Amino acid sequence: MSTPFWPRKSPAFLRIRLAVRPFALGKPVIGVSGGPDSLALVAAALAERVEAHAVIIDHGLQPGSETIAAQAARQVEQCGGTASIVRVDVATHQGGLEAAARHARYKALFHAADGAEIWVGHTMDDQAETLLLGALRGRVTGMQSRNGQLVRPLLGVRRSDTLEACRELGLAAWQDPHNQDTRFRRVAIRQEIIPQLSELIGGDCVPALAQAGEEAALTNSYVSEGIRVGDTLAVAELQVHPARRRQLIVAWLQHHNAQVTGATIRAIERLVTDWHGQGAVLVGAQSLAVRRIGGILSMSDH
DSSP: OOOOOOOSOOHHHHHHHHHHGGGOOSOOEEEEOSSHHHHHHHHHHHHTTOOOEEEEEEOOOSTTHHHHHHHHHHHHHHTTOEEEEEEOOOOOOTTOHHHHHHHHHHHHHHHHHTTSOEEOOOOHHHHHHHHHHHHHTTOOOOOOSEETTEEOTTTTSOHHHHHHHHHHHTOOOOOOGGGGOTTSHHHHIIIIIHHHHHHHHTSOOHHHHHHHHHHHHHHHHHHTTTOOOOSSEEGGGGOSOHHHHHHHHHHHHHHTTOOOOHHHHHHHHHHHHSOSSOOOEEOTTSSEEEEEETTEEEEEEO
16 A cells, blocks of 8 residues: 655644654554544554554444444545454443443454554543543542553643644544533543633643643552452452552452442452451442452452
């Protein structure tokens, strides 16, 4: 396939390319929705001569989703890249539709990557939203630019840059109508809460929130370094610094595909630090419960 002509004057696209450049090694799989973030990421990777392949996930959640996926594939090919389309089934999930779609999407991407890096188009704005969402769940967290196979090259650029980059390149980015539906908590934060916070401080609040998210992600990564868990968790293992103990509990909940919230973590922690024979801790909307039997924490159906 011939190399496309990249415009000489494209300041927004240049910012995307500069963000991608430190990661421009290997042959990654890039998760593509057809939206501006993932399209700008693919275009920048190809412009930087990264041998990337786009995997377009069709969640099948809206009428004509197969048409949207095919259009995204054409956009990738317009940039000189290759693309494949994967249809996924979005099953009912404890966290709702958004969480179910995310679970199905990443499962498909990791399968397609077969050990290669997976690039996704999260921006600085996504980082800020993730911090606020985590805080509302009682557990402050953020995203790392590199987390195992998963790579997020665009955490240092704004969503507005990806929109403008697509305009500069003549790419027809798809606008997901779900991104306008404030019934989704992330969308409400994006459209209502973040503008109010910016008005409150008299400036753009996103960079500060994103920096806090990055710091939280780095701290969590450092504290959880080397953690390995099995089906059960020994109380003796949890007689450590509270930060380490909570990360062990988080890793254990994730091992069981259980919902992780601040309230759940602290309730399980009390089975260790304030044990007086109390009953099981219910884990989110799933029919799972954590029990202490002797010196062992176990997970079972409620």
